[in-house]
Amino acid sequence: MTMELPKGYEPEDVEQRIYKLWEESGSFKADPASDAPPYAIVIPPPNVTGALHMGHALNNTIQDILIRYKRMDGFNTLWQPGTDHAGIATQNVVERQLAQENTDRHRIGREKFIERVWEWRKEYGGKIINQLKRLGCSCDWGRERFTMDQGLSKAVREVFVSLYEQGLVYRDDYITNWCPRCHTALADLEVEHRDVAGALHYVRYPLTDGSGSLTVATTRPETMLGDTAVAVNPEDERFKKFIGKEVRLPLTDRILPIIADEHVDPSFGTGALKITPAHDPNDFEIGLRHKLPSVKAFDQSGRMNENAGAYQGLDRFEARKRVIADLEAQGFLEKVEPYSHAVGHCYRCSTMIEPLQSLQWFVDVKPLAQKAIQAVRTGKTRIIPPTWEKVYYEWMENIRPWCVSRQIWWGHRIPAWYCDSCGKVIVSREDPEKCDCGGELRQETDVLDTWFSSGLWPFSTLGWPEETDFLKTFYPTSCLVTGFDILFFWVARMMMLGLWFRDEIPFSDVYIHALVRAEDGRKMSKSLGNVIDPLEVMDQYGTDAFRFTLAAFAAQGRDVKLSMKRIEGYRNFINKIWNSARFVLMNLEGVPEEVPEEYLSLADKWILSRLNSTAAQARETLDGYNFDRTASALYQFMWHEFCDWYIELAKPALYGKKGDKAQAAARWTVLTALKDSLKLLHPIIPFVTEEIWSRLPGAEGQIMMADYPKPDPVREDRESEQAMDLIQSVIVGIRNIRGEFNLPPTKPVKTIIFCPDRPTVGLLEANQSAIQDLAWVEEVKASLPGDKPKSAAAAVAGGVEIFIPLAGLIDLDQEAARLAKELDKVSGELAKVEKKLGNAGFLGKAPEDVVAKVKGQRQELSLKKEKLESNLTRVREMV
């Protein structure tokens, strides 16, 4: 039965084998027919292009902790895995590949290109899935889904067509964010604002009647080639006289009206604003209000077009230089001031966004947002931590139409057809053959925003629009775990679409975790070169150590600054667990299945009681998503209570006579405590716990399928905990003296302990050997107070006085100094407590239990002070 374990834990040997065991035994599988209460999590689908980074590692570790906890706790769990097709990101990757082959997507054509992307996906798309397995994720892999799967595509089409039928999807010639590099429109959310050091150019526009000129200020002088008006504020006295007049646009022959619009801020720039409806969102709105013509000056690559006259063909930045030079040469440029302002950039390729008027598909999400707001307001969906609720409401309440069309090829093609003969637009669930008028149909070439399909993830992955068993059993899902960076992109959309199409929340809890940062607090990024690869961490320290670190760092509302030092520390913890198991396995011969209660020693009862409250703590903190507290409670228990105290205390009994009652009890207790500890730890550190479990006698099946320990009131034993408290303080008191006097354990000492009463004497006598073994003393004499030994070091702990006769061994001055220091500390504490008790306000207003507690402290402290004083006097007299 006794199997020797290797001396140190070797994760690389264990992890692969254990994971295979789990997967092959079907332990990850969800069962829609089960009677157990369901608990479901849908994975935030990583991009197929992705490689596991720290964000994934944290995100998925948390999900795995939850799902393993719930699985052990008797729930019918589903962790639904899958990946996202990541439209623009994936298209970019494959385009780069084509570029290396000296070709591009236009040359090979749409169909071939899409084939290429699928091939790419087949070859590389599984990478991140394997990395998640490495992390130990217990997803139901047989149910893996991809946003471009047939089933999910059907869901996408159903949703799009329904929204169209409800009048919520429409096509509009509107100003949108255009990425001149990706050649596609982007949603507002997909634009990142960054501060750019630019310049404000003051350009003079002469009035056509020769009565002077108006000067406008602009950061983008090149857009003047698309100007169709100049606007001033109607209340601005300086310009009232110009309203209705006209100016001549420099560098062109265009005549522009001077109009009045509220939007113009008289205090900014010159108070006169050039209006470029086709290339500025504000100007676009003003253009609509005043029915201004719209002149596009750029093409889709950000080059000047035929409307730009002499500048045609120039890149927008080159055009800016030329326009400025020409304005200056012709005397229209009054001045240039440095000006820093936020400019939109593409979130996929960082190219400067070009606001561009174009024909796009939009979803009017306002009515959907209303439901999504309600669901959180009424508490049907909880956001944890709740600080994010405000951010969520803010965004939902100010939501604007969602531009969902993308001018790329990789994605769900919009199911719309245009008839060139009659102009009809058909949006349909089935591909139409011909138009009603008999005309030929042309399908929309645009695809949908990636987030459109991921927004359906909680129900599309479960089979919707079919009413599958999985959908019925697991929707609404239980918890969504995500970083705040995709709160709007993803969570908000799932809330809206889930509520709209299922009339039910997609998940009851949203747990928002922090971002993983580098040790210096900065974001990990390739350009900063401070990226830590999770795979390397796992190679170096093992997956469990890594997972435990992430859990320990996952305090709510605070970013994770990952430190290698911490990982190393938790690697040591894993090894500590391993060695404790090794010890237990060496001491299990003849371990009974049960032991009568009366066999249990004080230490046995104590550790079982501590284990019990640790189980309660673990459950409480897991239920509240306080993973850092779970980790620290388990760390504290496992290392400092189980290993440091219990195992040491149990050694004499374990090493005792064969068949001895105490030995049987200790063997049973040490095994029980280890087993339950492993179960409590399993959700965080699955590999090492499973490996140890497999070697423990009487441990059936897999630990991942074992019951998560429940606190049992019978095992709660306050009396034993109090008794152990005293024993521990006595031991620590003695060790303390040893430490202070640099007495190595090999130096034999004796100890005399004065107890306040008979029961205490009895307690210490009964635990004499424990004190001897753990404090390295050869003799313990407990008695009621009597004659104090001469030349002894003394300590006061838990109401008892400890003396260690050290004739000739100690320096009395040193001992006096030590006692004086201790006395100082106690006096200080006592003074604080007495001040409190001397305060009438405190006695009158503080709750009774608090007053009683402080009184108890006074009692204890003054007793301690008294004893310290008398000992100090005695030592001083001896000098």
Next chain:
RNA sequence: GGGCGGAUAGCUCAGCUGGGAGAGCAUCGGCCUUACAAGCCGGGGGUCGCAGGUUCAAGCCCUGUUCCGCCCACCA
């Protein structure tokens, strides 16, 4: 421009509804005690960013303030 978070030991951070300042690492001292030196035992170290206020009592609540960080935003 609006909103949010942080500031506690040398470092990284806990401290939940106000009631005796904690952990890990680092540091100092002692130990190869037959599970573990990736270990064991002990010690030192904090006016809880600053200034006010509420309270019998403030790291925690309120007001102001400084310094970091983040998010949102169509002032050219």
